[in-house]
Structures are given as structure tokens and as C-alpha cells.
Amino acid sequence: MKILTCPINGPRPMSEFAYGGELREMPDPASATDAEWTDYVFNRNSVPGIKCEWWCHTSSGVWFVAERDTVSDIVLRTFLHVKSVGGGA
Amino acid sequence: MFTRHERLKNSYDVVIIGAGGHGLAAAYYLARDHGISNVAVLDQGYIGGGNTGRNTTIIRSNYLTPEGVKFYDESVRLWQDLSQDFDLNLFYSTRGHFTLAHTDSAMRTMRWRAEVNKHFGVQSEAIDAKAVAEAVPMMDLNCGGHSPPVLGALYHAPGAIARHDTVAWGYGRGADRRGVEIHQNTQVLGIELEDRGSGPAVVGVRTNRGRIATRKLLCAVAGSTPGVLAMVGLRSPIYVHPLQAMVSEPLKPWLDPIIVSGSLHVYISQSARGELVMGASLDPYELHSTRSTLDFAESLSAHMLELFPFLSDVRIVRQWAGMADMTPDFSPIMGKTPVSGFYLDSGWGTWGFKATPVCGKTMSHTVARDENHVLIRGFAFDRFARYALTGEKGAASVGH
Ligand SMILES: Cc1cc2nc3c(=O)[nH]c(=O)nc-3n(C[C@H](O)[C@H](O)[C@H](O)COP(=O)(O)OP(=O)(O)OC[C@H]3O[C@@H](n4cnc5c(N)ncnc54)[C@H](O)[C@@H]3O)c2cc1C
Numbered sequence: 001m002k003i004l005t006c007p008i009n010g011p012r013p014m015s016e017f018a019y020g021g022e023l024r025e026m027p028d029p030a031s032a033t034d035a036e037w038t039d040y041v042f043n044r045n046s047v048p049g050i051k052c053e054w055w056c057h058t059s060s061g062v063w064f065v066a067e068r069d070t071v072s073d074i075v076l077r078t079f080l081h082v083k084s085v086g087g088g089a
Numbered sequence: 090m091f092t093r094h095e096r097l098k099n100s101y102d103v104v105i106i107g108a109g110g111h112g113l114a115a116a117y118y119l120a121r122d123h124g125i126s127n128v129a130v131l132d133q134g135y136i137g138g139g140n141t142g143r144n145t146t147i148i149r150s151n152y153l154t155p156e157g158v159k160f161y162d163e164s165v166r167l168w169q170d171l172s173q174d175f176d177l178n179l180f181y182s183t184r185g186h187f188t189l190a191h192t193d194s195a196m197r198t199m200r201w202r203a204e205v206n207k208h209f210g211v212q213s214e215a216i217d218a219k220a221v222a223e224a225v226p227m228m229d230l231n232c233g234g235h236s237p238p239v240l241g242a243l244y245h246a247p248g249a250i251a252r253h254d255t256v257a258w259g260y261g262r263g264a265d266r267r268g269v270e271i272h273q274n275t276q277v278l279g280i281e282l283e284d285r286g287s288g289p290a291v292v293g294v295r296t297n298r299g300r301i302a303t304r305k306l307l308c309a310v311a312g313s314t315p316g317v318l319a320m321v322g323l324r325s326p327i328y329v330h331p332l333q334a335m336v337s338e339p340l341k342p343w344l345d346p347i348i349v350s351g352s353l354h355v356y357i358s359q360s361a362r363g364e365l366v367m368g369a370s371l372d373p374y375e376l377h378s379t380r381s382t383l384d385f386a387e388s389l390s391a392h393m394l395e396l397f398p399f400l401s402d403v404r405i406v407r408q409w410a411g412m413a414d415m416t417p418d419f420s421p422i423m424g425k426t427p428v429s430g431f432y433l434d435s436g437w438g439t440w441g442f443k444a445t446p447v448c449g450k451t452m453s454h455t456v457a458r459d460e461n462h463v464l465i466r467g468f469a470f471d472r473f474a475r476y477a478l479t480g481e482k483g484a485a486s487v488g489h
Pocket of ligand 1: 108110111134136139140143144146147275276313332368409411413439440441
């Protein structure tokens with residue numbers, strides 16, 4: 001079983017985690033153009049590479065960020081998202 | 090079976106990236122129906138080595154949207170005489186297809202699909218548990234008490250399976266005989282664009298074996314689509330997750346129809362060789378690799394035993410994965426793009442094998458005339474920007 005390290009709970013089996021997609025900046029809905037908003041809603045960067053992604057440790061409800069290589073599936077590091085701790089975006 | 094070409098020519102009328110079923114079918118119909126045979130099909134690997142050779146070969150047309158039903162129905166029609174067309178046995182075998190419903194809401198979707206299907210002349214019926222039991226007497230409708238029982242199913246008589254490799258070979262050989270060049274071990278590394286004031290247009294392709302000039306480029310690369318789109322500066326909603334499958338040791342024939350359970354995340358059919366061909370839903374996260382996992386084999390086996398407990402001592406002999414190019418609405422992305430001369434046949438995710446013939450037909454038309462074929466208009470690249478999705482999830486998420 002593959003192991004992922006939750007920044008709060010430590011190493012846990014992959015089956016305890018849920019994937020939340022790539023970390024992305026939401027454009028300001030008030031000022032974004034239609035094209036920018038559509039791009040944010042639908043388009044994804046699915047090109048292979050090293051990406052920062054949202055993951056959730058479902059047993060404890062901790063959301064965090066993992067930096068992962070989508071080709072080798074190696075996780076380089078996991079950490080708490082600083083802005084989300086402050087209650088911001 | 091195929092002519093070997095030592096060298097790439099300097100230019101072709103059409104270049105196709107991907108020698109899977111889709112790319113080869115498009116080449117075949119370009120040469121046969123449109124008289125365009127100065128065509129090169131390039132593949133970084135070998136013919137049919139992508140998802141074409143990795144899929145579980147379910148062919149059906151019992152979809153949910155009118156666009157989907159019409160499109161897949163045309164494909165099922167095209168499948169019927171392909172073996173004669175190719176003079177090659179595709180082992181096309183009509184088995185009947187049962188999509189099991191374990192909940193009232195699933196039953197409601199089955200009735201919905203049956204009505205849409207019948208409206209377009211496709212044979213589908215919502216049936217009750219008794220009819221399922223009669224058709225598949227070995228199935229435990231109570232799922233061993235571990236999962237909600239089978240309440241009924243969508244029965245689709247035309248459901249079929251075929252031998253996947255042969256489909257690529259048949260289209261490939263047919264195209265080859267009509268003058269199309271197939272170049273294996275030829276990877277597209279970049280795409281050259283030119284803008285003469287009316288927006289970007291394709292003028293050439295860079296490969297590991299040299300440059301080719303062309304004004305028409307068809308991209309049919311399944312799980313590699315995002316990388317090729319990046320070469321022309323396009324973004325899309327496609328996301329790539331692996332889809333796994335496995336087969337058992339050969340058994341005496343006992344299962345004629347194809348069985349799918351969305352609730353249990355399993356589907357199963359028995360091949361002409363007697364192997365049980367089994368699959369489940371998509372892997373849970375993005376990955377650009379074809380590794381397989383024990384998790385998958387374990388959970389699929391557990392669910393399989395709920396329906397067919399007597400399989401408990403049957404051995405699994407092979408397991409593999411393919412990279413599925415998924416879309417948010419479970420419909421493909423096909424046709425012209427904002428880059429002129431760049432045509433896309435993508436977003437085929439977990440369900441594109443059955444569509445191989447109709448994709449070849451419609452994409453060859455689209456490339457030859459530079460105009461989207463009428464059957465693919467619901468699948469256009471720009472539908473997301475128009476917020477006009479073609480929602481097929483109810484018919485495509487587990488039953489590929
Ligand atoms: C496990 C599994 C089960 C499935 N089950 C079903 C099913 O039951 N029914 C169904 O209808 N569909 C099913 N599918 C989906 C189906 O397999 C695909 O949608 C379909 O085969 C796609 O065919 P294709 O020709 O477009 O792509 P592929 O067969 O993947 O061909 C694409 C080719 O492009 C080549 N390529 C990629 N990048 C480059 C490059 N840069 N340069 C040159 N060449 C390149 C690759 O080497 C590859 O050979 C399943 C898929 C999987 C993975």
C-alpha cells in the first residue's frame with residue numbers, strides 16, 4: 001500500500017486520503033473576464049510534471065498540500081497551506 | 090502486415106499523431122472515402138500500444154444524451170461489417186449488456202436511458218430483478234448481503250465485445266494498402282505554427298526523426314492529449330487518471346452477457362478465450378503512468394465476489410492500466426480547434442474503443458472538408474466556453 005504523510009497525523013496508508021486537484025488561484029469573480037472565468041471553471045493543467053495539489057486526510061478532515069511528480073508518483077513533500085490556516089483563500 | 094518506411098517524407102497532406110484505433114481509422118477513411126492518401130500516421134510506440142490495446146472492448150450505444158446515442162449507434166452499425174471490410178476476423182461478438190441497478194435512483198436512470206435509446210431506435214429496456222435472474226442465473230442478486238441487492242437493470246441487446254488489437258491492425262493494414270504511411274517509434278516533439286494575421290495555423294511537425302511540413306494535423310493521442318495541446322498553446326478541461334483492468338485464467342464458457350454494476354464499481358465479460366475480463370472505475374488521482382496497483386485487484390475482486398461468489402478460487406493472470414483522457418461531462422472533445430489545421434479527437438477517457446469506427450468516419454470528414462461532421466457538433470472544443478456541456482456521466486462512469 002502506498003503511504004502518504006499527513007502534516008498533522010504523519011504517515012498513513014493512501015486509502016485514508018482523498019485527492020482534491022491541483023492548487024490554483026481563483027481569479028476575482030468581480031473583475032475576471034468571461035474567458036478568464038471559463039478557463040478557471042473548466043480548464044486544467046494536465047501536462048505531466050511536478051505539481052502542488054490538495055489532499056485530504058479523510059479520517060481526520062485535514063486538508064493539506066502535497067508536491068508530487070505526476071509521472072513517477074513520488075511525493076516530494078507535504079505541508080499545510082498557510083493561507084487556508086488563516087481562514088483566507 | 091505493414092510496409093516499413095525507412096524515411097519520413099518532407100511533407101504530407103495530412104499528419105496524424107497516434108497509431109491507435111482512432112488515428113488509424115481516420116487514416117483509413119481519409120484514403121478510402123476522401124481520396125486523401127498522402128498521409129502519415131506517427132506513433133511514439135507501436136501500433137495499438139496505447140489504450141486501444143489496453144481496453145476491455147465493451148461496445149454499446151445505450152447512452153443518455155441524444156448526441157451520444159446517435160453517435161454511438163452509428164458506430165455499432167459500422168462495426169457490423171468491419172471484419173468483411175478488413176478481411177480480418179475481429180471476433181465481434183454480440184452478447185447483450187446488463188447495467189445493474191441497486192437503488193431506486195439508479196433504476197430511474199435506467200428507465201430514462203431506455204426511453205432516450207428507444208426514441209432513437211436503439212434497443213434498450215429497463216427490466217426487473219426476476220428478468221435479470223433468468224438471464225444470469227449464476228448471479229447472487231442479494232450481493233451476499235454486503236451491498237444493496239440488484240433491483241433491476243438496463244438491458245441492451247446489441248452490447249458486444251471484439252478483439253481490440255485486430256481493430257488497430259485492420260484499420261492500419263487497410264490504410265497501408267491504400268498508400269498511407271505508418272511510422273512507429275516516431276514521437277512528435279513540437280508543432281510549428283504560423284500566423285499570417287488570421288490566427289495561428291499549423292505548418293509543420295517536429296519529430297525525433299526529423300521535421301515534416303503539413304497544413305493538416307489530427308491529434309488522436311488519448312492520455313497524451315494535454316501535452317500535445319500545450320505544443321499549440323491550447324488548454325482544455327481534460328484530466329488524466331489511469332484506468333486499470335485485469336483478466337482471470339481461462340474458464341469454460343459460463344457467462345454470455347456483459348455485466349456492469351455502477352454501485353459495486355465492477356464490470357465483467359468472458360472473452361472468446363474463456364478469460365474473465367474485468368474492470369472498475371477510474372483511479373482516484375492524476376497520474377501519467379500505466380502502473381497497476383494491488384488495491385485495484387483487491388477491491389475489484391471483493392466486489393466481484395459479491396455478485397459471483399463461486400469465483401473465489403479463480404486466479405488472476407494479468408493486470409494493467411491505460412491513461413484515460415477524461416472530460417467533466419464524460420463526452421469526447423472532437424473536431425476543429427482555435428488553431429487552424431489542428432484537429433482533435435480526444436477526451437475519450439474510458440469509453441472510446443466502441444467509437445473507433447465512427448471517430449474514423451467523422452474525423453476523416455472533418456479533416457478533409459475542414460468542417461465539423463454533423464454527428465460531432467455536440468462534442469465541440471468550444472462547448473465549455475459556451476457552458477453547453479453534453480452530460481453523459483449517468484451512462485459512462487463505470488460502464489465503459
Ligand atoms: C483499462 C481500460 C479499459 C477500457 N475499456 C473500454 C471499453 O470497455 N469500451 C470502450 O469503448 N472503451 C474503453 N476504454 C477506452 C478506450 O480504450 C480508449 O478511449 C480508446 O482506445 C482510445 O483510442 P485512441 O486510438 O484514441 O488512443 P490510443 O490507443 O491510446 O492511441 C494513442 C497513441 O498515441 C501515441 N502517442 C501519444 N503521444 C504521442 C506523441 N507525442 N507522438 C507520437 N505518438 C504519440 C501513443 O503511443 C498511442 O499509441 C478503456 C480504456 C482503458 C485504459
